[in-house]
Amino acid sequence: xxxxxxxxxxxxxxxxxxxxxxxxxxxxxxxxxxxxxxxxxxxxxxxxxxxxxxxxxxxxxxxxxxxxxxxxxxxxxxxxxxxxxxxxxxxxxxxxxxxxxxxxxxxx
Amino acid sequence: xxxxxxxxxxxxxxxxxxxxxxxxxxxxxxxxxxxxxxxxxxxxxxxxxxxxxxxxxxxxxxxxxxxxxxxxxxxxxxxxxxxxxxxxxxxxxxxxxxxxxxxxxxxxxxx
Numbered sequence: 308x309x310x311x312x313x314x315x316x317x318x319x320x321x322x323x324x325x326x327x328x329x330x331x332x333x334x335x336x337x338x339x340x341x342x343x344x345x346x347x348x349x350x351x352x353x354x355x356x357x358x359x360x361x362x363x364x365x366x367x368x369x370x371x372x373x374x375x376x377x378x379x380x381x382x383x384x385x386x387x388x389x390x391x392x393x394x395x396x397x398x399x400x401x402x403x404x405x406x407x408x409x410x411x412x413x414x415x
Numbered sequence: 416x417x418x419x420x421x422x423x424x425x426x427x428x429x430x431x432x433x434x435x436x437x438x439x440x441x442x443x444x445x446x447x448x449x450x451x452x453x454x455x456x457x458x459x460x461x462x463x464x465x466x467x468x469x470x471x472x473x474x475x476x477x478x479x480x481x482x483x484x485x486x487x488x489x490x491x492x493x494x495x496x497x498x499x500x501x502x503x504x505x506x507x508x509x510x511x512x513x514x515x516x517x518x519x520x521x522x523x524x525x526x
């Protein structure tokens with residue numbers, strides 16, 4: 308069965324405390340691993356797409372990496388404004404299979 | 416400004432009533448999608464359309480219907496057959512199988 312699993316479900320960090328979010332996937336014919344950020348009551352905002360194992364992409368304090376079974380979203384020296392739910396999704400024939408998300412809270 | 420708009424932002428439905436959620440995009444994207452999001456759960460695909468006048472069921476299509484008469488528009492009707500429609504509904508669009516971009520969402524509540 309195709310599925311995407313994210314861990315942890317919730318993560319609380321102090322400002323400046325770096326950490327990583329995990330996304331494990333089993334998606335047949337995977338065509339891209341996508342990361343989104345979602346603020347409460349808003350639509351998801353696109354962050355990254357990764358297509359092949361070993362690929363890395365960065366944006367400000369975020370870096371996404373991909374292996375054959377997992378993707379990680381590394382957050383370096385987070386700030387309170389990084390608080391949000393982070394969603395990952397596996398692409399399959401034009402469709403996306405989403406994990407349940409990791410709710411990140413960064414306290415000052 | 417290019418983007419995706421959804422309306423209304425909040426919608427209330429009475430028992431036995433059909434309601435229609437609007438989704439419009441001016442990104443010239445071919446494909447459009449509808450997702451449902453429940454608290455603590457990931458997004459689940461309801462319907463998607465890759466070209467005008469054609470659409471396919473997603474994982475949870477029962478109780479929903481769509482149309483795609485124009486490239487820019489992909490309205491979703493929540494019918495009375497949907498027994499638990501209270502949720503956050505998200506519309507997205509993409510160019511082919513590329514990155515999907517999302518609208519701001521519609522929150523539907525059953526009274």
